[in-house]
Amino acid sequence: MSSFTTIADLEKLHSFACNLARRAGKYLRDDQARRQKKALETREKLNSVDLVTSADENIEKLIREAVLAEYPDHAFIGEESYSAGEEKRFLLKDGPTWIVDPIDGTVNMVHMFPMTAISIGFCINSIPTVGAVFAPFLGGHGSLYSAIHHPQGGAWFSEFGPDGPLTPLPILSPLPPLPKEAPKGCLFFGEWGKDRRDSPQSNLTKKSTNFVNMATEIGGRGGKGGMVHGLRSLGSSTMDMVYIASGQGDIMFEAGCWEWDVCAGIAILLQTGGIVVDSSPPDNIDETGPIPMASLGGRR
Amino acid sequence: MSSFTTIADLEKLHSFACNLARRAGKYLRDDQARRQKKALETREKLNSVDLVTSADENIEKLIREAVLAEYPDHAFIGEESYSAGEEKRFLLKDGPTWIVDPIDGTVNMVHMFPMTAISIGFCINSIPTVGAVFAPFLGGHGSLYSAIHHPQGGAWFSEFGPDGPLTPLPILSPLPPLPKEAPKGCLFFGEWGKDRRDSPQSNLTKKSTNFVNMATEIGGRGGKGGMVHGLRSLGSSTMDMVYIASGQGDIMFEAGCWEWDVCAGIAILLQTGGIVVDSSPPDNIDETGPIPMASLGGRR
Known part of the structure; x- marks a missing residue:
C-alpha cells in the first residue's frame, strides 16, 4: 500500500499542492505583465504563441522541481514533458503520480481573457485523489478550487488570497438533483x-x-x-x-x-x-x- | 444644452453611478444568499424564475429611486418598468436619460454561475456617455467596469472593492490593431x-x-x-x-x-x-x- 492513504498525508499534500498552484499563478501574472510591456513596446498583438509556450514550459518546470524535491519517489506527468516524449512510462501507473497542466486555457491567456488555470492533480491507483486548480486572473486575488477526494476529505473555494476565508464546495451541499427532464433546464x-x-x-x-x-x-x-x-x-x-x-x-x-x-x-x-x-x-x-x-x- | 456636458458634472455622475451599482450588487449578493438558504430548506433547485424576477424588480426600484432622488429631472428607462409598459415615452429622447438593466445574465444567476451584471447607463442626446457595470459574483470583491465617454473621460476596472486600486481600460492602451486576417485570430x-x-x-x-x-x-x-x-x-x-x-x-x-x-x-x-x-x-x-x-x- 502507498503511504498516501491516510487523511493526514493527504491533507499535507493538498496544502502543498495549493501553495504550489498559487506560486505558479504568481509566476503567470508576472509573466503576463512582462508580455503586456513587450506588446506595448513592439505595438504588436499579444498572440505570439512562442511567448505562451515558454511560460508553459517554465511553469511546468517550477512545479516539477518543487514536487520532486518534496516527494522524490513520486511519478510526475506534465503536458510539456509528455509532449517532449519523456514520460510515457508513467502514464496511469498505480503509484503516487502527479499529473499537471501548467496552463489550461492558453488561447484565453494570449487574449488576456481571465479563464486560464493552473491544474495540479495527484493520483493513487489511477484515482484522482487531490486536485488544486488556480485561476490567477479571476478576481483580484485569483480563484483557487481544490479537493481531497477521500471520505474524510473535502472541497474548497478561495477567492480572497491565501489567508482569506474558504467556501466549502459545492456551494449548495448536498447538491440538489438534476432537473427531472435533464438536459432541459441544465x-x-x-x-x-x-x-x-x-x-x-x-x-x-x-x-x-x-x-x-x-x-x-x-x-x-x-x-x-x-x-x-x-x-x-x-x-x-x-x-x-x-x-x-x-x-x-x-x-x-x-x-x-x-x-x-x-x-x-x-x-x-x-x-x-x-x-x-x-x-x-x-x-x-x-x-x-x-x-x-x-x-x-x-x-x- | 443639457447641464451635463461638463466633465465635472460627468465625474460626479459617474461616481454616483458606480456607488449605486455596488449598492445594487450588495443587494444581489444578499438575495442570492437568501435564495441558497431557501433552496437548502426546500431541497429544490434554484431555478425558480419567480425568485429572480422579484430580485430584478427590487433592484430596478432601488436604482430608480436613488437616481430620481439625486437627479429628479432626468428620464429613467429600466427593463422591468419598460416591460410593465410605463416608460415607452422616454425611449431614446435627447435629454439626460438613465438606462438600466437590473440583472443581465439571469439564467447564470439562477445557476449561480458568476457572469451576472448590473448595468447602469446614462445617455445625453441619445449617446451613451456614462456606464457602470458591476458583476457582484466575479471575484471576492466583485468586478466593476465603468467609463465616462468624453475627451477628458476615461474607463476603469476595479476588482479589489470600493477602496482598492483602479486599472485603466483597455488593459493595453492604446489597443493594438485587430489581426490583419480578422476574424482569423480573434x-x-x-x-x-x-x-x-x-x-x-x-x-x-x-x-x-x-x-x-x-x-x-x-x-x-x-x-x-x-x-x-x-x-x-x-x-x-x-x-x-x-x-x-x-x-x-x-x-x-x-x-x-x-x-x-x-x-x-x-x-x-x-x-x-x-x-x-x-x-x-x-x-x-x-x-x-x-x-x-x-x-x-x-x-x-
Missing part, C-alpha cells in the same frame, strides 16, 4: 476546440452538431432537441469542471482529453458528488494512450 | 439566446450557423470559414462587451438587443476605442422601437 458547458476542419467526421462537426441539438427546443432536430437552459463556452475545460463541481453548472461535454487536462478537475468533481462517464463503451478504452473518453460530467 | 463572443426554435428563420438557426462559420477553417463552409482563435459564450452580453472593452476579446455579435442591454456597455466600449456597428443598413433603423442592430463591436 446549464451546459462545451468547448469548440482546435480541430476546425469542415468535414463530416471532424471534431468541429460533431461538437457543433451536439451544441445545436442541446440548444434546440424539445421535439426539434428530429427529437434530439435538449432545450438546455444555457450553453457556455469558456475556453478552459478545467474551469468548466470546477464550475460544475461548485454547482454553478450541470453538464459538460469534452472529446479528446488527455490526463493532464482533467486529473485535478476530476478529483474536485468526484469529491463534490459529480460523476464522469465515458461516451464510448468501456472495451474501447486503451489505458496506455490518451484517455479516449468524451467525458460527460454531471451530477447524480 | 477571440469571438456570441450568445445562444432564448429563441430555440428549430426553423430556418429562427434566431437559433442564424446564430448557430454564424458560430460554426466563425469557427471553421479558412476556405471551409463555402468560403465562410472565419477560423477565429476561440468562441466564447458567457451568457451575458454585458459581460461580453466589458471584456471586449478591456481588450480581453475582439468581436461580439448580438441580435435582438434592447437599450438596457447595451447602453452602459457601449459607453465603456466607445471610450476604450471600440466600435459598434449595425449589421442592417442604416435606413432600416427605427429609433422609437427596440434597437434593431445586430451589433458587431470590435476594435478599430
Whole structure:
C-alpha cells in the first residue's frame, strides 16, 4: 500500500499542492505583465504563441522541481514533458503520480481573457485523489478550487488570497438533483476546440452538431432537441469542471482529453458528488494512450 | 444644452453611478444568499424564475429611486418598468436619460454561475456617455467596469472593492490593431439566446450557423470559414462587451438587443476605442422601437 492513504498525508499534500498552484499563478501574472510591456513596446498583438509556450514550459518546470524535491519517489506527468516524449512510462501507473497542466486555457491567456488555470492533480491507483486548480486572473486575488477526494476529505473555494476565508464546495451541499427532464433546464458547458476542419467526421462537426441539438427546443432536430437552459463556452475545460463541481453548472461535454487536462478537475468533481462517464463503451478504452473518453460530467 | 456636458458634472455622475451599482450588487449578493438558504430548506433547485424576477424588480426600484432622488429631472428607462409598459415615452429622447438593466445574465444567476451584471447607463442626446457595470459574483470583491465617454473621460476596472486600486481600460492602451486576417485570430463572443426554435428563420438557426462559420477553417463552409482563435459564450452580453472593452476579446455579435442591454456597455466600449456597428443598413433603423442592430463591436 502507498503511504498516501491516510487523511493526514493527504491533507499535507493538498496544502502543498495549493501553495504550489498559487506560486505558479504568481509566476503567470508576472509573466503576463512582462508580455503586456513587450506588446506595448513592439505595438504588436499579444498572440505570439512562442511567448505562451515558454511560460508553459517554465511553469511546468517550477512545479516539477518543487514536487520532486518534496516527494522524490513520486511519478510526475506534465503536458510539456509528455509532449517532449519523456514520460510515457508513467502514464496511469498505480503509484503516487502527479499529473499537471501548467496552463489550461492558453488561447484565453494570449487574449488576456481571465479563464486560464493552473491544474495540479495527484493520483493513487489511477484515482484522482487531490486536485488544486488556480485561476490567477479571476478576481483580484485569483480563484483557487481544490479537493481531497477521500471520505474524510473535502472541497474548497478561495477567492480572497491565501489567508482569506474558504467556501466549502459545492456551494449548495448536498447538491440538489438534476432537473427531472435533464438536459432541459441544465446549464451546459462545451468547448469548440482546435480541430476546425469542415468535414463530416471532424471534431468541429460533431461538437457543433451536439451544441445545436442541446440548444434546440424539445421535439426539434428530429427529437434530439435538449432545450438546455444555457450553453457556455469558456475556453478552459478545467474551469468548466470546477464550475460544475461548485454547482454553478450541470453538464459538460469534452472529446479528446488527455490526463493532464482533467486529473485535478476530476478529483474536485468526484469529491463534490459529480460523476464522469465515458461516451464510448468501456472495451474501447486503451489505458496506455490518451484517455479516449468524451467525458460527460454531471451530477447524480 | 443639457447641464451635463461638463466633465465635472460627468465625474460626479459617474461616481454616483458606480456607488449605486455596488449598492445594487450588495443587494444581489444578499438575495442570492437568501435564495441558497431557501433552496437548502426546500431541497429544490434554484431555478425558480419567480425568485429572480422579484430580485430584478427590487433592484430596478432601488436604482430608480436613488437616481430620481439625486437627479429628479432626468428620464429613467429600466427593463422591468419598460416591460410593465410605463416608460415607452422616454425611449431614446435627447435629454439626460438613465438606462438600466437590473440583472443581465439571469439564467447564470439562477445557476449561480458568476457572469451576472448590473448595468447602469446614462445617455445625453441619445449617446451613451456614462456606464457602470458591476458583476457582484466575479471575484471576492466583485468586478466593476465603468467609463465616462468624453475627451477628458476615461474607463476603469476595479476588482479589489470600493477602496482598492483602479486599472485603466483597455488593459493595453492604446489597443493594438485587430489581426490583419480578422476574424482569423480573434477571440469571438456570441450568445445562444432564448429563441430555440428549430426553423430556418429562427434566431437559433442564424446564430448557430454564424458560430460554426466563425469557427471553421479558412476556405471551409463555402468560403465562410472565419477560423477565429476561440468562441466564447458567457451568457451575458454585458459581460461580453466589458471584456471586449478591456481588450480581453475582439468581436461580439448580438441580435435582438434592447437599450438596457447595451447602453452602459457601449459607453465603456466607445471610450476604450471600440466600435459598434449595425449589421442592417442604416435606413432600416427605427429609433422609437427596440434597437434593431445586430451589433458587431470590435476594435478599430
